[in-house]
Amino acid sequence: MPTSSAAWLKYLNNESGVLGTQGKTVAQTAAVIFTGNIWWIEALSVIVTIALIVGILILMGRLHWLESRVEKWKHVILEADANKARTKRSWKDIERHFFSGNDNDLKVAIIEADKTLDGALRDAGIIGANIGDRLKNAKLSQLPNLEYVWQAHKLRNQIAHDEHMELKRDTAERALTIYRQALESLGILEKKV
Numbered sequence: 001m002p003t004s005s006a007a008w009l010k011y012l013n014n015e016s017g018v019l020g021t022q023g024k025t026v027a028q029t030a031a032v033i034f035t036g037n038i039w040w041i042e043a044l045s046v047i048v049t050i051a052l053i054v055g056i057l058i059l060m061g062r063l064h065w066l067e068s069r070v071e072k073w074k075h076v077i078l079e080a081d082a083n084k085a086r087t088k089r090s091w092k093d094i095e096r097h098f099f100s101g102n103d104n105d106l107k108v109a110i111i112e113a114d115k116t117l118d119g120a121l122r123d124a125g126i127i128g129a130n131i132g133d134r135l136k137n138a139k140l141s142q143l144p145n146l147e148y149v150w151q152a153h154k155l156r157n158q159i160a161h162d163e164h165m166e167l168k169r170d171t172a173e174r175a176l177t178i179y180r181q182a183l184e185s186l187g188i189l190e191k192k193v
Helices: 005-014 021-035 038-062 063-097 103-123 133-139 148-161 170-186
Strands: none
Touching: 005 063, 038 063, 063 103, 063 148, 063 170, 103 133, 103 148, 133 148
């Protein structure tokens, strides 16, 4: 098969002829127009391509496609920061309860610290229906003080189920230190100097 327009003309003008006389003249005319005006076809293809790109961009704008993608990425990137900020605020409340000096506030501080750790474990992607399940699924590489966290969680359960339990300040302080170290290991709170 011929590849250039000159070769097509030669092929169409062949004595054996694929086309009849009338077909040859139409084919010859088309070949002459095609070879002489190829720049029109190139220009037309560029115009059509630009029109299609502009149409796609307009459609993307009307459908808010790009905005939705940006919002999704913002949500993913900024959610980690929002979770950290929320946890830091919670920890300040926990410390406020601890330093109030009230026995009930000590208990509230332990319960809130347990809730805060539960949220941090969930945000870290550790699966489970509750904090107990998440602690079972946590690895030592994620929580180096996992054994101590279990002890603090058991203390929290005692507080929650025994309203007459007396909680000593040093026991509460030890439990809060364990919770804080766990949150530091997860990268939520900065390590104390």
